[in-house]
Amino acid sequence: MQNIPQKIVQGKYLRHKKNFPHVWCPGCSNGIVLGAIIRAMAKLEWKRSNTAMVSGIGCSSRMPVYVDLNTLHSLHGRAIAYATGMKLYKPQMNVMVVTGDGDATAIGGNHLIHAARRNIDITVVLINNYIYGMTGGQYSPTTPTGDKATTTPYGNLDPTFDICKLAMGAGATFVARSSAYHAIEANNFIRKGFEHKGFSLVEIISACPVIYGRLNKKGSPADMMRSMKKNVIPQKSYDKLDEKQRNGKMIRGILQDIDKPEYCEVYDELVQSLQNKKGNK
Amino acid sequence: MAKKTNRSVLMQGNEAIAKGALAAGIDFFGGYPITPSTEIAEIMSEELPKIGGKFIQMEDEIASISSIIGASLSGAKAMTATSGPGVSLMAEGIGFAKMVEAPCVVVNVMRGGPSTGSPTKPSQADIMQARWGNHGDAPAIVLYPNSVLESYQLTIRAFNLAEKYRTCVIVLSDEVLGHMREAVTLPNMKDVNIINRIKPNIPPEWYKHYSKNPKYISPFASYGEGYRFHVTGLAHDEYGFPTNRADETQELMDRLKEKVTHNLDDIIQVEAYRMEDARSVIFAAGISSRAAKEAVIKARKSGRKVGMLRPLTIWPFPDAILKKYMNNVRRIYVPELNQGQLINEVKRVMGSIWNYTNTKSHSIIPIQKNSGQLITPDEIVNIMKEKK
């Protein structure tokens, strides 16, 4: 990637017609994740016409309109189900999903776990900003307990999801976490997710300074970057901490990377065996 | 193959829907089991892999409709089959398919509702759901057969209309129609008209996913074919990009409506039975029209001038055809397995020509049942006698 000039990469994968300026607030991490996805695609030399980006509804899910791919901005929570239909029908197409924490783990949680269970070859890039950004800051399944959201005026009572554990528990064969601060690592993990044959989920811890940050007094966008640097740490550093110090920390790194039969390939084998049977008759 | 299909075979309604879909060229089915539609999914799971098509049992009905729309946008001829509770869950997705103009077919084998209702009993209470089930204004094309053979034929027609008009078409059936067996002779495949979506023949740089053609339906590409387009449920322009502009939004909404309202003659089918001199008409659809026809035969035997009008296309409602036949008619009987859904449409249409709907000389008479049992021909005949 380093040797491809930024301009060329963006020029190739971005849509220039009518869609800019984008909708995201200043300091939002969504643009960093978009950049990471584009770099990962460029590195793999993915053909735009053979690549699809599917999203649900949310700030993060506004991403597809900006990229010059086969793009689908679907319904809140349903991106993975739409992507499942696309991938199963056209397995030769690279299919990725861009989604938010609310989109993927609240309203769309069912689709996430079942796509992981099937091990269908879709890469989910999940932008976790701990909040419902688009609707103005209600709490999500990942809002830390005690934090403020517009629907938790007294602090969040709910325990939170560890999205990566959820995905691994459901059978995802590639799971990784990074943050918008660790942009190069994020871009590498997304690339590895793309390369992985099977269901992959890459969670990017992100900043929503305008809503989550403001409600919880997290400071400027730069302050939020600093706290990602401090709190999203490798397993090794995490292991060295005591129970109390671990509070608020998240592990970054590749958390799962295993081989299992991929859904579309298994389906194709069935088709082949039925057709061989027919041929033998 | 051709010879085989000409033989008369005993077939179940749900099986006929599955066979119709296969004849139409279905190559993607995503579904979730529900009585009384499940046989359709079961047959699909057996047949589709044999021909290289895709079958997937999704985690729920929301996922099912999503998967078929995703497949459709990638080029598939796609269908799902369910019953009322499933359609309720699919409502948002059906609206999405209409908004983004993704061709697909949804089968609703109706059972008693609301809620879990009477899963193993027939009903016709989802007629309005089929029209208005999704939020927002959107066209509805809904077909309702009344026999096993017609279940086959109208499923093919549903695919044809979905492909031609780029929309989600609903096929209604019901528990009795879905499960009953009749001897049918399927047509020769070479006599069956199959319509496939029109593909663009211009270079990708010029491509507009929603550009107008004079008939309101533009050729369209599928994902992965070199035409990279954007699809969103937001109000969008010709390219598919979101818009906030009033003129573009109004144009989109008008086009979605007009692609149906400008093609009513092509979309609407009505069976007129013994209408030549009818003074009384039974207006009935689906399974209730079987009893209606019997009632016409019985009443005719005792010298009454009774006919039947049967919409095979429930939506858009056949206003013009209904009006056309009503010159000499004084009574309209509307038997239906609900608390009055079709009858309100009949009243709406007749109100505009009779200027009143119930007087001594003209009346529209409900015959309604919600018990899970069918309306019988005798019940209709007896009510007609009372009204003499």
Ligand SMILES: Cc1ncc(C[n+]2csc(CCOP(=O)(O)OP(=O)(O)O)c2C)c(N)n1
């Ligand atoms: C069925 C449905 N319910 C609710 C909404 C409203 N809604 C839009 S986006 C959103 C939450 C988005 O949060 P998240 O997925 O975390 O994405 P973010 O905006 O933070 O990127 C909600 C609740 C909707 N569009 N559709």
Ligand code: SF4
């Ligand atoms: S509200 Fe938050 S998530 Fe949404 S664009 Fe603004 S900063 Fe980003």
